[in-house]
Amino acid sequence: MTQPSLELAPERPRWDDHAVTLVASEPLGPHRRLVLAMPSLGARFRPGQFLNLSVPGHLLRRPLAPSRHEGAEVELIVTPFGPGTRDLVALPAGTRLQALAPLGNSFPLPAGAAALVSAGAGAAPLARLAEELLRAGRRVHVFHGAPSAEDRTLVRAVYERLGLEVQYFSEDGSLGRRGYPTEGLAELLAGGAEVTVYSVGPIALMRAAARLAIAHGRPGFVSLDVHMACGVGACLSCAVATTAGQKHACADGPVFEVREVVW
Missing domain, CATH: 3.40.50.80 (Nucleotide-binding domain of ferredoxin-NADP reductase (FNR) module)
Known part of the structure; x- marks a missing residue:
């Protein structure tokens, strides 16, 4: 069987740092749904790309891939498993954060x-x-x-x-x-x-x-x-x-x- 050819498109690293606002947070079983307002993000996240999100009190940001991107809003699904993600899901709506985005390459779409x-x-x-x-x-x-x-x-x-x-x-x-x-x-x-x-x-x-x-x-x-x-x-x-x-x-x-x- 001949394997169809799909190529991954390389991406140049981006240093675009966006000011974002947490506008919604709700539980999804053991996970949490977060919605961020990112008005300065002009480009649309392609499937598989991610953002690096700041968490107050933590030096390192957390990489998260959006599950949805509509207009200026980005939806994230977060599973709290360490101090950083636990603190992230505990943040109240209205919290201001910073996000490097969009980062990484994306999934290529198949012909079938x-x-x-x-x-x-x-x-x-x-x-x-x-x-x-x-x-x-x-x-x-x-x-x-x-x-x-x-x-x-x-x-x-x-x-x-x-x-x-x-x-x-x-x-x-x-x-x-x-x-x-x-x-x-x-x-x-x-x-x-x-x-x-x-x-x-x-x-x-x-x-x-x-x-x-x-x-x-x-x-x-x-x-x-x-x-x-x-x-x-x-x-x-x-x-x-x-x-x-x-x-x-x-x-x-x-x-x-x-x-x-x-x-």
């Missing part, structure tokens, strides 16, 4: 159908991709994994608002099927579906999705969630091992073709 494989807040950047895919008239298959039914609120907010049918998988069986979203992907690919695979979530999930895409001769892309200190390629902290040598997630990614990553 797409399979989106996510877990947790990995649904956020893939929802932004799904929006563009639907606008381009592409068929979209969605497989989402979660520890439990708590993630149902998140997926309703990011995927189902687009009218997408989502195949759910959960570790305890309380949401959809018991198991992992890559099981759904495996069934789709085994049936001969000619799709481009996109995955965002824990490294084990992306590795499994990547290996399935490779085994079935399909193109695939992942967005690597590695620690980024600066977001523009200056500090070189977000190293990624690739077949072309060491690259950096913020400047060369965060989106990589699955065959490029040394898993």
Whole structure:
């Protein structure tokens, strides 16, 4: 089977620092939905691009990929797992922040159908991709994994608002099927579906999705969630091992073709 060719467009690091205002904050199960007003951001975030957001009391900013960008407002889905993100989701509406944006490269759009494989807040950047895919008239298959039914609120907010049918998988069986979203992907690919695979979530999930895409001769892309200190390629902290040598997630990614990553 001939593998369709899709190329990642390189991006020059940007130092555009925008003043933003937190205008809304609401819980989505174990996650939180934040809406930022960014009136000085003229460019539209492409799917997979991210911003580096300041958090009061913390030196380093937090890289986050929007799930939606409408006009001057940007929507983020944040999972509090460390001091920085916990403080971020606790901020009240009206808080003024700074954001470097837009940063990184983006997911290339396929000529045909797409399979989106996510877990947790990995649904956020893939929802932004799904929006563009639907606008381009592409068929979209969605497989989402979660520890439990708590993630149902998140997926309703990011995927189902687009009218997408989502195949759910959960570790305890309380949401959809018991198991992992890559099981759904495996069934789709085994049936001969000619799709481009996109995955965002824990490294084990992306590795499994990547290996399935490779085994079935399909193109695939992942967005690597590695620690980024600066977001523009200056500090070189977000190293990624690739077949072309060491690259950096913020400047060369965060989106990589699955065959490029040394898993």
